[in-house]
Amino acid sequence: MTLLGIQTVSGKNKEGKSYSGYRLHFSYPIDSKYGEGTAVENVYISDQYLEEMPKLGDDVNVLYNRYGRPVGLAPAR
Secondary structure, eight states: OEEEEEEEEEEEOTTSOEEEEEEEEEEEEOOTTTOSSEEEEEEEEEGGGOSSOOOTTOBEEEEEOTTSOEEEEEEOO
16 A cells, blocks of 8 residues: 555543544555555554654555554555
8 A cells, every 4th residue: 555645643532541643544556356446545553553654655554453453554565
């Protein structure tokens, strides 16, 4: 997925606990089996999981934990 945009996000959840992180916006090609063109999506990732912020235009893979939550980014190979 190609990183298209980065938004800083912070606030408090329903329990009053503070959070901060980033909403990352990505694009990726649609599998020809399902259609054609480019799809987009955004992912929230806590700043505690990012050691280094990728640059716009970088190709990355989002890493998820067993609960389906994003916990990191890895360079696409």
